[in-house]
Amino acid sequence: MDSIGEQVSISSQLPVTYEPDVVVLGGGASGVAAAVAAARNGASTLLIEQRGYLGGMGTAALVPAFCPYTDGEKPVIRGVGLTLLERMKEAAGEEFYQRNKDKLNWVPIDVETLKWVYDEAVMDSGASLLFHTVADQVLVNGERIEGLVISNKSGRQLVKAKLYIDASGDADLAALAGVPFLTGGEQGELQPATMCFLVTGANRQRFDQYLKETEQSGQLEKAVVEAQRNGDLPEGRKKVSGIAWISDTVAGFNFGHIFGVDGTKAEDLTRAAIEGRRLIQRQLHFLRKYVPGFEQVHLVHSGDQIGIRETRRIVGDYQLVVEDFLSMRTFEDDIARNSYFIDIHLANANSTMTVKHLPKGRSHGVPYRCMLPKGITNLIVAGRAVSSDRPVQGSLRVMPNCFAMGEAAGVAASMAAKAGAGFREVSVPQLQRTLIEQGAWLGEKPGTADTVAALNERIRFDDET
Ligand SMILES: Cc1cc2nc3c(=O)[nH]c(=O)nc-3n(C[C@H](O)[C@H](O)[C@H](O)COP(=O)(O)OP(=O)(O)OC[C@H]3O[C@@H](n4cnc5c(N)ncnc54)[C@H](O)[C@@H]3O)c2cc1C
Structure with a gap:
């Protein structure tokens, strides 16, 4: 003041x-x-x-x-x-x-x-x-x-x-x-930030079938664990917090975390935006390689800002x-x-x-x-x-x-x-x-x-x- x-x-x-x-x-x-x-x-x-x-x-x-x-x-x-x-x-x-x-x-x-x-x-x-x-x-x-x-x-x-x-x-x-x-x-610990994103070109039917066959809850835990073991995803939470199907081909992701981000500091928001977009590239690779139904996806949008x-x-x-x-x-x-x-x-x-x-x-x-x-x-x-x-x-x-x-x-x-x-x-x-x-x-x-x-x-x- x-x-x-x-x-x-x-x-x-x-x-x-x-x-x-x-x-x-x-x-x-x-x-x-x-x-x-x-x-x-x-x-x-x-x-x-x-x-x-x-x-x-x-x-x-x-x-x-x-x-x-x-x-x-x-x-x-x-x-x-x-x-x-x-x-x-x-x-x-x-x-x-x-x-x-x-x-x-x-x-x-x-x-x-x-x-x-x-x-x-x-x-x-x-x-x-x-x-x-x-x-x-x-x-x-x-x-x-x-x-x-x-x-x-x-x-x-x-x-x-x-x-x-x-x-x-x-x-x-x-x-x-x-x-x-x-x-x-x-x-002083804070909840992590997440760069959410939207993909198109997904196949919901194929994905649902895969979940059924592997008895997964929709959280893709098994695929995430395997990708982390192979170094294709960073360590951290094993679950995808949310996949929301907007249509049969378009899905929104709340996936992964960026740590140590204070959302009231411009420098932290900047670093998190860059790290978030970098992480999305790895997540897209993960989706295409490990998750049936997502082999052909394209990224259409990531957050204008990192989620706080x-x-x-x-x-x-x-x-x-x-x-x-x-x-x-x-x-x-x-x-x-x-x-x-x-x-x-x-x-x-x-x-x-x-x-x-x-x-x-x-x-x-x-x-x-x-x-x-x-x-x-x-x-x-x-x-x-x-x-x-x-x-x-x-x-x-x-x-x-x-x-x-x-x-x-x-x-x-x-x-x-x-x-x-x-x-x-x-x-x-x-x-x-x-x-x-x-x-x-x-x-x-x-x-x-x-x-x-x-x-x-x-x-x-x-x-x-
Ligand atoms: C990754 C992530 C996943 C989440 N998942 C869910 C979920 O699945 N479902 C759910 O319901 N909630 C979820 N949440 C929580 C929820 O989205 C937020 O907590 C909620 O949107 C907060 O609402 P708000 O109105 O308090 O603030 P915000 O949504 O943050 O809105 C604040 C607004 O104020 C504007 N603003 C800020 N400062 C200024 C300023 N100085 N001058 C002018 N404008 C300003 C901002 O641009 C923004 O539009 C999630 C949050 C995150 C980050």
Whole structure:
């Protein structure tokens, strides 16, 4: 954060180009849902995204599928996120639709269709969209953000909003505003990065037959082990995390790891992009040589950026911890439910994955307070950077959850804008009611908190007694 003197000089020099009620930084799953929810609930909303399209990791990094929307028995993630999933299925062509219409778990991503679906959803909601724009500075006055400095082809400008939603995945806005944050594990370890890719020229039938004959689960473990033994693939995880069939000939891969990548450092992102593309060449050789059905494949696209699973986690009013996950806790201020497993990829080639599932049909609550960053009143964080410990981040981080958190952040922002208040003054029961009315699912019996300010006060009082 800059000194007050520097901030005053910045604000007087830069043109103020936008003054919306709500600004959303980042157009990934959480940012799209946040912008749609804020705008359709009456707030003038500006969504800022550094790329020329929406979708974040799901499009820019070619993550090949949506994680489950269900707890194994029923949809847990509904609302905006579920609508967007269904729209993508419908828009991706008859074959894709027929194959996926009844699926809510691991639905493959048709990336170009998804970009378009997101554009349309944001435009239909009435939000404004600004692509090719990076936010790089925040003006703070006490506990309030007064402005966001953005940079694009038109130059540097100032955006002055009433409320700010950080959906950057990396908590960029929060970090620029001086919000404290945590990163990775106790030794600074981070989940690895992955350069996902799309191939064409595959033969799904032949591949399925091969899986059947070799009794493999779809993870290609045997072929990977053999290729590693022959030096055709690097050591590390034995499984392909995900093969998603977009059609009978086109498949998306989430395969292999690049270690030691801090996604908030440009140098690390650069090295990882180069290493990721190098690794894909070895993986293509592996697929053509070892995997029936992939002998003729061509690479059509690799991620515009390396896929990043983990960077900053803000310090918020509540930190969601692994005990909450395991005990399937419900909170008074739940704004979503999560049933996805703890899915922490290995931090180096010799360590192991951490995986922990909840029982079928069960979930835990995601409290509103874990989106509220310490020290700032008009900022909320949605998506993979919310306040949690590392194991819970390994579960919360997936796209369906990001949609749900984003939607709650957007509705809360619209309510705060109407009331001329900060995020902690939002009536939580009203927020929960609106979310439910608009299609979200908050469990069988959502809590009944008052406002977060009142809840925080009561918890502080309880702690003292
Ligand atoms: C390799 C890999 C595999 C995964 N597999 C799955 C899977 O199978 N299914 C699943 O559901 N999830 C999966 N995930 C997790 C999931 O994709 C991400 O955690 C999720 O997309 C996070 O959403 P988000 O909205 O928080 O952030 P992101 O998707 O990262 O979106 C953030 C957006 O903000 C923009 N942005 C960031 N900083 C700035 C800035 N300063 N100025 C302007 N714009 C900015 C970015 O360009 C981006 O568009 C995977 C992730 C990875 C990396």
